[in-house]
Each structure stands twice: as structure tokens, then as C-alpha cells.
Amino acid sequence: MSDTILLTKENLEELQAKLAELMAEKPLVVARIELARSHGDLKENADYHAGRERLGFLEGQLAYLRDRIARAQIIDTSNMVTDKVIMGTKVKVQDDDGEIEMFHVVSDMDAGATDEKVSINSPIGKALIGKKVGDDVSIIVPRGTLHYKILELSF
Known part of the structure; x- marks a missing residue:
């Protein structure tokens, strides 16, 4: 999808903060998966399966956030003067x-x-x-x- 997404600076900063948070979590999840894998049999290893599920979720969220940030166009509301409700109001x-x-x-x-x-x-x-x-x-x-x-x- 290549459509532009209109965001306020505040909205973009929220997305960037969430992206950073998830990026910081990813290596921790990978480490937990590796630890669980070291315990042997993966068929009944709940920690391993939970870690893989969380990693899949994280990767999906990271892709989603990166896409939104890449398509963002900032709306500057700091100097808007209007007496009517518009986006960002x-x-x-x-x-x-x-x-x-x-x-x-x-x-x-x-x-x-x-x-x-x-x-x-x-x-x-x-x-x-x-x-x-x-x-x-x-x-x-x-x-x-x-x-x-x-x-x-x-x-």
C-alpha cells in the first residue's frame, strides 16, 4: 500500500516510540526462544511455542509500524488558526x-x-x-x- 497517511507530529512520535519499544523487545524474545530450545523436545515445550508466537506477533507489528511511518505525512497543527473542527482538533x-x-x-x-x-x-x-x-x-x-x-x- 502506498497511500499517504496524514498524521500529526505527536501521532508520528507515538508510532516511533512504539516501534522502538517493540524493536527492543525482539532480541529478548529471541533469547527466550533459544533458551527454551536448549531444553530439548520442542513438541511439548510451552515456552518455545509461546516465544515463537510472540516473535511472530512482534514481526507483524514491526512491519505494520514501519510501513505507517514510511507513508506518514505530517500535518503541522501548531500554527493552525481555525474556528472549526478539522482533523487534529x-x-x-x-x-x-x-x-x-x-x-x-x-x-x-x-x-x-x-x-x-x-x-x-x-x-x-x-x-x-x-x-x-x-x-x-x-x-x-x-x-x-x-x-x-x-x-x-x-x-
Whole structure:
């Protein structure tokens, strides 16, 4: 896949940190596999099989992260001046019960890491895009309709 991925600098740094963390773990997993292998019979060697499974997972995650980092295009939100919600905007809202929530509108690839991060293409993301402080937003989600008032925008 060669499509560009739009990321904030913060998002890219998170990916790079995760990549470094997994790269540091890989030699430890390889060493555990070698130790387990030295114990002999591999058919019933749970440590060996768990290590191989973890190594496979790590290699998949490393490839995924390297690909995303290679295709990343940075969006500089530090000097953005807008009064509307766009990708990268942090949106403070208040629901009908007076509870305050914060949503960070991000790309599809970055959504879901926390409850706060919502995809620009999710029902919440789509409803927030283009809205301003003071706007009321109704969002249809699988469990019903959410109602929010936009209190604050930041980047």
C-alpha cells in the first residue's frame, strides 16, 4: 500500500516510540526462544511455542509500524488558526447530563488507541467536522443518539 497517511507530529512520535519499544523487545524474545530450545523436545515445550508466537506477533507489528511511518505525512497543527473542527482538533464537549468529554479527531489509522481519539470517518468524527464552539451536535450511534454542545477547540 502506498497511500499517504496524514498524521500529526505527536501521532508520528507515538508510532516511533512504539516501534522502538517493540524493536527492543525482539532480541529478548529471541533469547527466550533459544533458551527454551536448549531444553530439548520442542513438541511439548510451552515456552518455545509461546516465544515463537510472540516473535511472530512482534514481526507483524514491526512491519505494520514501519510501513505507517514510511507513508506518514505530517500535518503541522501548531500554527493552525481555525474556528472549526478539522482533523487534529481536540474538541471539548458537554452532554445533556452536564458531563464534559474530550474528543481528539484523528485519522482512521490513529483512532481507537484511547476513547478520546475518534476517527474523522466515525459517526462522532463526521458529526464534529466543520462545527464551531457553541454549536449543538446530535450524533446517531448504535446505542442511540448522543447530544453535545461544543465548548472549546484546541490543537
